[in-house]
Amino acid sequence: MGVGNRAPLPGEFALIRKYFAPLAAGFSGALDLEDDACTYAVPAGHELVLTADALVEGRHYLGTDPADLIARKMLRVNLSDLAAKGAKPVGYLMTTALGPDIDEDWIAKFAAGLAADQREYGLALMGGDTVATPGPTTLSVTALGIVPTGRALRRRGARPGDRLFVSGTIGDGILGLKVLRAELLELGSNHRDALADRYHLPQPRVQLGAALLAGGAVTAAMDVSDGLVADAGHIADASHCGLIIHADRVPLSPAAQEALAEDLDLLPVLLSGGDDYELLFTAGAGFTAPGSGTPVAEIGAVVSGSGVKVLDRDGVEIPLTVGGWQHF
Template sequence: MTRLSEDALIARYFAPLATLPGADGLRDDAALLTPPAGMSLVITADALVAGVHFLPDDPPETIAAKALRVNLSDLAAKGAQPYAFTLSLALPGDWTEAWLAGFAAGLGRDAEAYGFALIGGDTVKTPGPLTIAVSAFGLVPSARIPRRAGAAAGDGLYVSGTIGDGAFGLLARRRDAALAGLPAGMREALITRYRLPQPRVALAPVVLAHASAAMDISDGFVGDLAKLLRASGASAEVDLAAVPLSPAARAAIAGQPRLFEIALTGGDDYEILCAVPAAGCAAFEAQARAAGVAVARIGTITAGAAPPLFRDADGAARTFAAGSFSHF
C-alpha cells in the first residue's frame, strides 16, 4: 500500500489548521508567534501515550480532542485564553489514512471551537505506541498568572465541575465489574468524560481575577491538592461531603463505596482546583455562575505544612492510601 509522504501528510491533514499568519501554512521549520499588544504568553505542554492516557482503539477524533483539551485545561487554570499550539505526532507502523483523517477532523473541530490555531510540530514514525505531544500557548492581559504557590490561610478552596468521572470512565471503558450495576447510559456518560475532558476555558478570566493559587486536576484530586499546598507552604481542611460528584459517579459509589477513593485519587478530571481569598469568594462564585461553570467550595486553606485534613460527612478524619496517579 502506497502511503503519503511526510510533506504530503502535513499538507493534506494539518496545514488547513494553521490559520495564524506566522505559521506560514506549515511550509517552514519554524513559526513566528507575536502576541497581541498588551498580552503575555502562557506556555504549557502535555504528551499522551496509547495505553496510558487513552486506549489504542478509542476513536481517533476523541484522541485528538483529548490531546488538545488536556492542554486547554492547563491554560484555563492559569487564567489564559487559547491562542496557538504545536503538535508532534509519533505514528506506529500500522497507521492508516482513514485513522489520520479522523484524527485531523477531531483536531480541527476542537481547534475551531476553542479558537486554537496550529502553528507547527513534527510527524515521525515510532516502533512504540502512538504518542501525541502538544505544546499550547495562551494569552493573559497581564504578566500575572495564578501559580500553584500563593494560597494563604483563610482562602476558600474550590473545584470546578465534578470529580471522579474520568477515572470511572476508564473503569467503564475496561468493563470493570465494579461498574457492572450501573445503567448503560451512566456508563456511557462516564466513558465520554474520560475520552473528552471539558476544559473550563470559560472560567479562565474568573480564575485570573480572583485566585491566589490554581492548577488543573489531572492526576487525582488528593495528590494534586498536595502539590498546590506544598508549593504554597500551607495546609487545608477539606469537607469530603462537599466534593462535587456527577449523578453517575454518585450511583457508582452508592453501589461500591470503595470507589469513592478512586474518584478522589484516580485522575483524568481536568477540572480546576483553586484557592480564593475570603474577601473575593462571593465575587468568584457569582462570576463563575455568570460564566456557566459550576464551582464548589470544598474547604479552607490553613496555616502550617501538615498534610491536608480530610473529613467525612460525620466529621471523622479520613486518609487515602495513594494520592494520585503517577507515571513513575
C-alpha cells in the same frame, strides 16, 4: 513506515500538505507550514503561557480509541493547563511519532478531531513535526495561551484562611476509565455512557479560568489531572500551607453518586483518580463564583501547616491509601 498489514502512508510532506496544513490555514504566522518555524506576535499588555504534554498509545490512551477523540482529548488536556492559569488559548505546536498500525484513515480522523476542537476553542495549528516510530504512537503538544502580563494564576499564593473550591464534578474521569475496562457493570447504561464520554472528552474550564483571573480574588489555582487529593497537595506544597477537604462537599455527578451508592469503597478512588480536568483553586473572603456557566463548589479551607487532610462529615480524617494518578 511502509511495513505492516496496511497501505503505505504518504510521505511526511504529503501528509502535512493534505491533513495538517489546512489546520494552520487560519494562522498567518504558520506560513502554511511551509517553513520549519512560525512567528507569533503577542498582543500588547499580554504575556505567553506555555504548556507541554506527551501521550503514549497504550498508556495515556487506548489504541482502539477513536482517533478524533484522541486528538481532542490531547488538545483539551493542554487547554485545561492553560485554563488553570486563566489564559486565553491561542494555538499549539504538535509532534507526532506514528506507529506501524497508523493508516491514512486514522490520520484523517485524527485531523478531523483537531479541526473540531480548533473551531470550538479558537485555536490554530502553529507548527510541528511528523515522524515514524516502530513503537507505540507518541504524541506531543505544546499549547500557547496569553494572559495580561503578570496576572497568570499560579499554584503558589494560597494563604491560611482562604477557602478551597473546585469546579464541575470530581471522579468521573476515573469512573469512565473503569467503565471502558468493563467494570461498574451494575450502573445503568446512561450513567455508563456519561462516564465514558467524560473520560474520552474532558471539558477544559477555559471560560471559568479567564473569569477567575479577571475576578482578582483567586490566590492559587491548578487543574485536576493527577487526582483531587494529589493536586491539592501540589497547591499545598507550592503555597507552603495545608489544605482541608470535606469529602461530603466534593461535587459528584449523578453517575458518580450512583456508583458510590453501590460501592462506598469507591470514595477514595473518586477523590484520588485522575483525568477530571476541573479547576481547583483557593480564594480570599471577597470571592464570588463567576457566572461562567460552570458550577463551583466550596469544598474546604486553607490552613497553616502542610499537606492535605480529607475529612468525613463528622470531621474524622479519611485515610487515603490510593495514590494520585501518576502518569509516569
